[in-house]
Every structure is written in C-alpha cells, then in structure tokens.
Amino acid sequence: MIDQLGRRIEYLRLSVTDRCNLRCVYCMPKEGAPLLPHSSLLSYEELVRVCRCASELGIDRIKLTGGEPLLRRGIETLVAKLKALDGIRQVTLTTNAILLGELAQRLADAGLDRVNISLDTLDAAQYRQITRGGELSMVLDAILIAQKAGLALRLNCVPTPETLEQIVPLAKLAQRWPLDVRFIELMPIGAGAHWQGVFSSEVKRRLEQAYGPLHVCPQMQGNGPAEYASLEGFLGKIGFISAFSSCFCARCNRVRLTATGFLRLCLQYEDGVDLRELLRSGADDEQLIQAMRGAIAQKPAHHRFGEMLPQANRRGMSQIGG
Ligand code: SAM
Ligand code: SF4
Numbered sequence: 001m002i003d004q005l006g007r008r009i010e011y012l013r014l015s016v017t018d019r020c021n022l023r024c025v026y027c028m029p030k031e032g033a034p035l036l037p038h039s040s041l042l043s044y045e046e047l048v049r050v051c052r053c054a055s056e057l058g059i060d061r062i063k064l065t066g067g068e069p070l071l072r073r074g075i076e077t078l079v080a081k082l083k084a085l086d087g088i089r090q091v092t093l094t095t096n097a098i099l100l101g102e103l104a105q106r107l108a109d110a111g112l113d114r115v116n117i118s119l120d121t122l123d124a125a126q127y128r129q130i131t132r133g134g135e136l137s138m139v140l141d142a143i144l145i146a147q148k149a150g151l152a153l154r155l156n157c158v159p160t161p162e163t164l165e166q167i168v169p170l171a172k173l174a175q176r177w178p179l180d181v182r183f184i185e186l187m188p189i190g191a192g193a194h195w196q197g198v199f200s201s202e203v204k205r206r207l208e209q210a211y212g213p214l215h216v217c218p219q220m221q222g223n224g225p226a227e228y229a230s231l232e233g234f235l236g237k238i239g240f241i242s243a244f245s246s247c248f249c250a251r252c253n254r255v256r257l258t259a260t261g262f263l264r265l266c267l268q269y270e271d272g273v274d275l276r277e278l279l280r281s282g283a284d285d286e287q288l289i290q291a292m293r294g295a296i297a298q299k300p301a302h303h304r305f306g307e308m309l310p311q312a313n314r315r316g317m318s319q320i321g322g
Contacts, residue, residue: 070100174237
C-alpha cells in the first residue's frame, strides 16, 4: 500500500514474544521488561490471519522478531504457515542466536529465507557483559550450524564506544564467509536512551583504514533503510543503517506488529491501531484490512530522535520488536 506521503509499505516486522533470554544493556533494563501474560500475546492463528490481511494491502515481506523469537515454541510452524500465504514472498527472522543451533535445521526445512543474527563483539567477556550473561560460543557455533543447514545469514552489530575495536574483526567475518555484516546506529529508544552509539561515518573510517575503500552498491539500495558497500576481496557486503545521522524516513517501507497485536506505524511513536481488540471482538477480514489501511495512511513522516517529545515512545526495542 502507498501511504499519504507516497511511501510504498511492503514490509511487516512481526514481534512474536516479549520474552528474551538475554538482557542487552542498550535494549532492556537489568531486571528485564515487565512480562505480559501469555493470553495477551497473539496466537499463531491470529498472527497468520493478520499477515494474510496485510498481504492484501501489499505487504510481501515479514520479519519475525521479539523479544527473542526463538523462545516462542514451535516457531518453525509459524514460518511454514506464513511462507504458505499467497502474496508473502519472503519470511526472515532476527535473533540473538542462543537457540539457533538447536533450531536451524527445522527453520531451514520450514522455508525460512534468512536469519539476521545480532552480535556486537567477538570478545567472550565483553559479549557476556553487553548481553548480561550471554555465551558467545553458542552464537559462533550456531552460525556454523545454520550455514550447514543452508540458511542465508546476516550479522547485525550495534557499535558503541566500548566496542569500537570490534568493528574491524566483525567486518572480517564478511571477508571469510558469504554473509553480510551490517552496522546499526544505536537509537535512543527504551534503555538505548541511556547509551551512546557510534556514527556510521566513524565505522566507515575504521573499515577503510583496515581494508581499503568501500564501494557503494547502488543495486542494493532503496529496499529498506540499509545502504550497502563492498570491500575488495570480501565475500559478503558491509551494510550501514544510519537511523540517527542520516534520517531515512522518506524511504521507510515498514510497519510493526507488537506481540500483543498493536500495529505500530513508526519505531518512535506510539500511534497505531489495536488489531487484537478487533481480532478478539469478532471483526471480519474486511474490517481488519480497513483498520490497517486507515492506520497506515497516518504513518508519521519521520522520527525525531534528536528531540524530546511527550508522545514519543516509552517502550524499549524488545517490546516494540526492534
Ligand atoms: N532478540 C532478537 C535480536 O536480538 O536480534 C530480536 C529483537 S532485538 C530488539 C532486534 C534488534 O534490535 C537487535 O539487532 C538489537 O541489536 C537491536 N536493538 C535493540 N535496541 C536497540 C537500540 N536502542 N538501537 C538500535 N538497535 C537496537
Ligand atoms: Fe534480547 Fe534482542 Fe533485546 Fe538483546 S537486543 S535484550 S537479545 S531482544
């Protein structure tokens, strides 16, 4: 669907749980976010129905997220059901990969198109500190298992001043393996509001110093917020998501569904529509589609991360679905 600013909305980030097995410092408070009762989360049946209706509006790509999506039992059955929907051409998932080793083969068999793995450091002690207890070896093992299972992989890193020295070694993974490594600027959302990120310009400077000039890949631009570049001799590409330093809202193509079924129009604002309320009060598909259409038409023009707004988002990334 085209919103009132002419943006084509074709991508839905679907949060399947608010639970997580890590507590990344820039995402969650130490004690974790308050947990929602299971009954308030959408069932797989409800999620599939929302996606079927969304596909009628032109959504053709779905990313499963959370919280940690691999904590939701039987996630591979949801993947298979979404893949079977007419109009949905891609289903991907973003994960901290702690459980990926166990689930990779089942996800590959279900037809998952790609896995994005969140990894900010290759130093085990630092990983434990950033994630408040995570075991790096589980992530590295999972990468190998997932590759063997035939899953396409991508790494997402959110650099901070503490992990600056990790930028070059993390990018090196794209030299040895055909996987893209993307660097994301930290957004001042939830716990992230108390942390400092690193601008893409600094990441690029470090990479060029280590590996030579970055060559922009024009054929990979425009399909979402990332810009991609290649480095001489690298099998994978390097991506940059510069939400803070260069606002890409004019090309925003996405909406988000929280685990409780609230369709959010922008990461920063709480505006949207409560689809769970409609689903559970007997609305038919046409009413759901109309509600989504009406909400998407109101999608905000852009974020205002640089300003403090009273209506700006009070929830963290794990609650919105990152
Ligand atoms: N648990 C899964 C994971 O870590 O991939 C999925 C949910 S997580 C909220 C999705 C992504 O959001 C992760 O890559 C994480 O690094 C990123 N993220 C969390 N808080 C962030 C923030 N304040 N700014 C930018 N990215 C953030
Ligand atoms: Fe959990 Fe992902 Fe947030 Fe880390 S970034 S606390 S893994 S939801």
